[in-house]
Amino acid sequence: MTNETKAFDIILYGATSFVGQIMTEYLATHYSLSSREDDSREQVKWAIAARSDSKLLALKARLNIQDVTHFVVSADDESALTDMANETQVVVSTVGPYALYGETLVKVCVETATDYCDLTGEPQWIKLMLEKYEEQAKKSGARIIHCSGFDSIPSDLGVYACQQHAMAISNKPANHIKMRVRKIKGGASGGTIASMLNVLKEAKNDPDLRKALVNPYVLCPSSAGFKVRQKNHKSAEFDSQLGIWSMPFIMAAINERIVHRSNALLDNQYGTSFRYDEAMTAKTGFQAWTFTMGLGSFMIAASFDPLQKLLANTVLPKPGEGPSLKEQKEGMFDMRFYATTENGRNIITQVTGDRDPGYGSTAKMLAQAAICLAKDIPNLAGGFWTPASALNTHLIKRLQDHAGVVIQQIGD
Numbered sequence: 001m002t003n004e005t006k007a008f009d010i011i012l013y014g015a016t017s018f019v020g021q022i023m024t025e026y027l028a029t030h031y032s033l034s035s036r037e038d039d040s041r042e043q044v045k046w047a048i049a050a051r052s053d054s055k056l057l058a059l060k061a062r063l064n065i066q067d068v069t070h071f072v073v074s075a076d077d078e079s080a081l082t083d084m085a086n087e088t089q090v091v092v093s094t095v096g097p098y099a100l101y102g103e104t105l106v107k108v109c110v111e112t113a114t115d116y117c118d119l120t121g122e123p124q125w126i127k128l129m130l131e132k133y134e135e136q137a138k139k140s141g142a143r144i145i146h147c148s149g150f151d152s153i154p155s156d157l158g159v160y161a162c163q164q165h166a167m168a169i170s171n172k173p174a175n176h177i178k179m180r181v182r183k184i185k186g187g188a189s190g191g192t193i194a195s196m197l198n199v200l201k202e203a204k205n206d207p208d209l210r211k212a213l214v215n216p217y218v219l220c221p222s223s224a225g226f227k228v229r230q231k232n233h234k235s236a237e238f239d240s241q242l243g244i245w246s247m248p249f250i251m252a253a254i255n256e257r258i259v260h261r262s263n264a265l266l267d268n269q270y271g272t273s274f275r276y277d278e279a280m281t282a283k284t285g286f287q288a289w290t291f292t293m294g295l296g297s298f299m300i301a302a303s304f305d306p307l308q309k310l311l312a313n314t315v316l317p318k319p320g321e322g323p324s325l326k327e328q329k330e331g332m333f334d335m336r337f338y339a340t341t342e343n344g345r346n347i348i349t350q351v352t353g354d355r356d357p358g359y360g361s362t363a364k365m366l367a368q369a370a371i372c373l374a375k376d377i378p379n380l381a382g383g384f385w386t387p388a389s390a391l392n393t394h395l396i397k398r399l400q401d402h403a404g405v406v407i408q409q410i411g412d
């Protein structure tokens with residue numbers, strides 16, 4: 001909901017997290033307060049927030065941004081979260097695992113008609129937020145957008161762009177899109193690992209949740225009427241149509257669900273029998289099988305409490321830790337969306353990023369999603385949206401211009 005009277009366009013909550021610090025630096029570099037005299041640059045009024053005053057002060061000193069306003073707010077302090085939300089048009093949150101710390105902020109944003117976006121990739125938590133707050137958001141006017149990082153912006157906008165192209169050249173959406181990660185370089189942070197381990201822990205103790213999580217339409221409104229069986233890439237396999245080996249892609253679990261929700265929110269624009277699946281490509285069958293077996297062993301180990309604790313205390317990064325600056329700069333991703341149009345033309349949409357996907361690129365994508373929400377879509381109604389259903393072409397342009405993420409047609 002656009003509100004000129006609020007002091008800030010965006011407040012970044014969780015600025016002291018691993019990814020929050022990268023995003024703060026990005027905002028400081030591209031939207032510095034001193035650049036407000038420079039009329040040619042987009043003006044964004046932003047502030048930062050977190051639970052620790054000393055960490056916020058240290059971050060401001062390190063980045064030399066003492067003029068940036070900061071708020072000290074704990075994730076369970078509803079009154080302080082409300083005061084913070086009332087100061088801004090959009091709250092961007094990087095405080096996770098969201099299933100542990102995220103609900104009060106979503107509740108407050110819905111109640112105060114404040115727009116919100118985050119980095120959650122936790123489908124069980126999104127489902128809960130939809131059940132509890134979706135109707136209220138529609139009434140209050142708050143626009144809530146989960147999954148505004150590497151999961152699931154490239155997948156969601158890649159499919160959106162691929163379908164726009166399919167419709168432009170054949171007047172109909174493609175019935176099936178396969179996304180294949182051709183190249184990916186980058187590491188995981190402790191916060192992401194903590195979120196993944198928490199999903200496994202919750203699913204282990206809740207059979208209904210396990211059942212819900214395997215449903216590709218778990219985040220879709222039941223009125224969408226989607227029933228077609230979707231492929232689940234659990235194994236290594238040779239795709240004779242594309243002529244490539246593929247292996248499971250861990251982020252498919254959230255991305256595929258967001259893409260189907262986008263289809264539902266876009267009034268079934270991709271069709272009610274639309275099929276979508278994600279996987280990574282491998283150079284050889286040996287690589288595909290070795291990776292698949294390694295991933296399977298890790299998932300089994302991580303679902304047993306003692307082994308999970310052992311992994312968390314030894315090999316895995318801890319909350320607050322993540323890839324080095326060098327790893328972020330040398331990181332990248334290249335994703336391809338393959339489809340055949342109604343009139344038989346094979347199209348390929350490519351989405352590339354110029355930093356490691358989870359942090360360097362995610363921080364830039366999240367910042368641009370938040371700015372887009374604050375500035376580009378004043379007439380969008382309240383509710384729980386997805387990046388493609390709410391931000392679509394506006395965000396595609398912003399990512400290309402300001403975030404090193406390029407979405408283009410490379411075939412046909």
Ligand SMILES: NC(=O)c1ccc[n+]([C@@H]2O[C@H](COP(=O)([O-])OP(=O)(O)OC[C@H]3O[C@@H](n4cnc5c(N)ncnc54)[C@H](OP(=O)(O)O)[C@@H]3O)[C@@H](O)[C@H]2O)c1
Nearest residue numbers: 016017018019051075096149150151189191192195319320
């Ligand atoms: N979608 C994507 O592509 C993507 C990419 C990267 C990360 N993520 C997700 O984003 C989240 C952040 O990741 P990260 O690696 O930056 O994690 P992190 O470094 O572990 O940060 C977690 C943050 O939560 C804060 N926090 C914890 N308890 C809190 C409380 N009670 N009140 C207020 N703040 C609290 C911590 O505050 P302190 O700083 O004071 O410790 C910290 O800043 C994770 O959920 C991760 O899964 C998603």
